[in-house]
Amino acid sequence: MYPEDFRYTKDHEWVKIEGDTASVGITDFAQSQLGDVVFVELPEIGEELKSHQTLGVVESVKAVSDIYSPISGEVTEVNEGLNDVPEILNQDPHSKGWIIKLKIKDKSELDELMSASEYEKYLEGLKDEE
Amino acid sequence: MIRERLIFEISDKGKNGFRFPKLDVPENKSLNDRIPMRDSIKDFPQVSEVEVVRHFTRLSQTNYCVDKGIYPLGSCTMKYNPKINERIAQIENFITSHPFADPEMSQGNLEVLKTLEDVLREVTGMDAFTFQPAAGAQGELVGMMLIRACMEERGDPRKFVLIPDSAHGTNPSSAHICGYKVKEIKSNDSGTIDLDDLSNNMDKDVAAIMITNPNTLGVFENQIKEASEVVHSKGGLVYMDGANMNALMGICRPGDMGVDAIHLNLHKTFSTPHGGGGPGAGPVGVKKILEPYLPVPRVKNKDDQYFIDEDCPKSIGRVHSFYGNFLVAVKALAYILSLGPEGLREVSETAVLNSNYIRKSLEKEYHLKYKTPTLHECVFSDKYQKQYGVSNIDIAKRLIDLGVHPPTMSFPLIVHGALMTEPTETESKADLDSFIEAMKQIAEEAREDPGILKSAPHNSYVRRLDETAAARNPKLRWEP
Numbered sequence: 240m241y242p243e244d245f246r247y248t249k250d251h252e253w254v255k256i257e258g259d260t261a262s263v264g265i266t267d268f269a270q271s272q273l274g275d276v277v278f279v280e281l282p283e284i285g286e287e288l289k290s291h292q293t294l295g296v297v298e299s300v301k302a303v304s305d306i307y308s309p310i311s312g313e314v315t316e317v318n319e320g321l322n323d324v325p326e327i328l329n330q331d332p333h334s335k336g337w338i339i340k341l342k343i344k345d346k347s348e349l350d351e352l353m354s355a356s357e358y359e360k361y362l363e364g365l366k367d368e369e
Numbered sequence: 370m371i372r373e374r375l376i377f378e379i380s381d382k383g384k385n386g387f388r389f390p391k392l393d394v395p396e397n398k399s400l401n402d403r404i405p406m407r408d409s410i411k412d413f414p415q416v417s418e419v420e421v422v423r424h425f426t427r428l429s430q431t432n433y434c435v436d437k438g439i440y441p442l443g444s445c446t447m448k449y450n451p452k453i454n455e456r457i458a459q460i461e462n463f464i465t466s467h468p469f470a471d472p473e474m475s476q477g478n479l480e481v482l483k484t485l486e487d488v489l490r491e492v493t494g495m496d497a498f499t500f501q502p503a504a505g506a507q508g509e510l511v512g513m514m515l516i517r518a519c520m521e522e523r524g525d526p527r528k529f530v531l532i533p534d535s536a537h538g539t540n541p542s543s544a545h546i547c548g549y550k551v552k553e554i555k556s557n558d559s560g561t562i563d564l565d566d567l568s569n570n571m572d573k574d575v576a577a578i579m580i581t582n583p584n585t586l587g588v589f590e591n592q593i594k595e596a597s598e599v600v601h602s603k604g605g606l607v608y609m610d611g612a613n614m615n616a617l618m619g620i621c622r623p624g625d626m627g628v629d630a631i632h633l634n635l636h637k638t639f640s641t642p643h644g645g646g647g648p649g650a651g652p653v654g655v656k657k658i659l660e661p662y663l664p665v666p667r668v669k670n671k672d673d674q675y676f677i678d679e680d681c682p683k684s685i686g687r688v689h690s691f692y693g694n695f696l697v698a699v700k701a702l703a704y705i706l707s708l709g710p711e712g713l714r715e716v717s718e719t720a721v722l723n724s725n726y727i728r729k730s731l732e733k734e735y736h737l738k739y740k741t742p743t744l745h746e747c748v749f750s751d752k753y754q755k756q757y758g759v760s761n762i763d764i765a766k767r768l769i770d771l772g773v774h775p776p777t778m779s780f781p782l783i784v785h786g787a788l789m790t791e792p793t794e795t796e797s798k799a800d801l802d803s804f805i806e807a808m809k810q811i812a813e814e815a816r817e818d819p820g821i822l823k824s825a826p827h828n829s830y831v832r833r834l835d836e837t838a839a840a841r842n843p844k845l846r847w848e849p
Contacts, residue, residue, distance in 0.1 A: 272785065278839035300836050301779040325841065 298344035443789025481674035494624020495654030508632025508651030598625025619714025
């Protein structure tokens with residue numbers, strides 16, 4: 240379910256590392272909780288983001304939620320396709336539904352994020368809590 | 370059922386509502402040049418009188434309203450408002466008086482505003498009120514602007530506003546529009562503010578906290594005094610969202626809990642119908658420390674004369690024309706005076722009793738994430754129904770079949786699959802029982818025949834709508 244080579248946050252974002260670049264998206268759990276996504280607000284290319292800073296907003300039929308940047312870096316690319324077809328976030332959250340690409344500023348921040356198995360365990364914990 | 374056609378679709382060329390008699394005086398052609406004539410409106414519907422009357426009557430009959438039955442939309446306080454207060458607001462002296470009239474000629478109107486300020490001060494324990502804000506969200510913004518003005522005068526407006534995750538959804542927007550960054554404070558297991566999280570986040574960069582009390586879970590923030598002390602000790606101020614004041618009236622006062630500013634929703638708590646787009650009123654009450662910044666004009670009195678005070682150099686200025694939505698204030702005053710102190714207390718006690726009657730009656734059938742006692746509303750979830758593939762939306766849609774307006778769905782976000790239920794104090798036991806029966810029937814159907822819920826509503830004017838398509842591709846106007 241959750242790709243092994245990704246890192247995950249408690250707020251249900253994922254990061255995929257490719258050299259100095261990181262793709263960021265929301266997890267399958269996040270999209271299933273949000274329900275049908277109707278709008279995604281993207282940041283500007285060139286924007287400097289700090290980790291935990293809001294990078295955009297995702298609006299579903301149920302709620303409007305902030306998306307937080309899992310790590311610090313400069314936005315190099317945004318997924319323009321989400322403007323016209325926001326439902327990619329529901330259909331393919333871990334691949335075609337990527338939201339932004341970042342130029343990584345500090346790789347050590349990745350150590351604070353969860354691995355796939357840690358994230359799955361974290362989700363189990365959330366289920367018990369409900 | 371036949372779908373009601375749009376009025377444009379009923380239109381037929383040449384039809385109209387009435388006919389002018391033939392001209393029996395000489396035509397004055399020069400008049401046509403002096404009167405600016407509007408170009409004909411393309412596609413303006415051409416319909417007869419009876420078609421117009423029937424069209425809008427049929428539309429009104431497909432509507433659900435609080436005059437028809439229980440409307441347990443959590444957080445919204447959709448209660449029945451006595452019609453006599455509407456009559457009082459329609460008294461000729463009120464509706465024909467002009468806001469530009471001299472204060473000497475408007476003593477009655479000014480007395481209404483000043484008296485309402487005085488009684489609301491008593492109800493809330495605050496020191497002064499402005500009636501200018503037109504609704505709750507504007508009240509929040511004004512409250513935050515007052516706090517900002519006060520902080521600026523102290524030398525530093527500060528950067529952040531703290532907001533618990535169980536606050537009203539508008540609070541973060543109001544803080545943001547006022548130029549503050551929002552930091553979220555987590556709820557603890559009881560569904561109230563986590564004081565440790567608050568202490569960790571409270572510092573000299575934080576201007577204020579915005580607390581909704583009782584919060585959106587319906588839980589009273591029983592440590593609000595301690596929370597206020599934490600915020601005050603670092604020089605911050607406390608804003609309370611008083612939209613849920615119908616749970617507290619006559620029982621306790623925000624002014625005694627360390628609150629520096631509060632807004633009330635006259636259109637929720639004090640007898641103005643809402644949900645139709647207004648007008649409402651979101652007066653803001655403040656402690657002395659914030660009074661100099663209140664919007665102008667202020668209504669004051671001296672030697673039995675009411676007058677308008679515009680001389681408030683520190684005021685944030687005007688936020689509405691004249692004195693706000695004055696007739697809403699008239700209704701609020703009529704409501705408060707007719708109930709009196711004991712009556713107001715009874716309103717709150719009944720609101721809390723009704724909500725707890727529903728909670729207790731349904732707690733076996735519907736999951737309650739928080740076991741903490743609640744006041745005027747309670748938040749169920751669809752957790753027990755999930756195992757049958759039934760979600761909160763299916764429950765809500767089925768309620769429509771059973772003739773009941775559904776509760777608020779999927780809010781607050783801290784409860785997944787939320788069904789936020791607020792019956793209000795105006796429902797009789799019989800009406801509460803019919804809601805409870807409907808909810809029990811649905812719980813039963815979820816176990817026995819979930820398909821009937823997945824495809825609901827069955828008896829309504831339209832079947833289940835594609836809300837996603839409507840949000841993704843909104844059609845905002847009719848086109849031929």
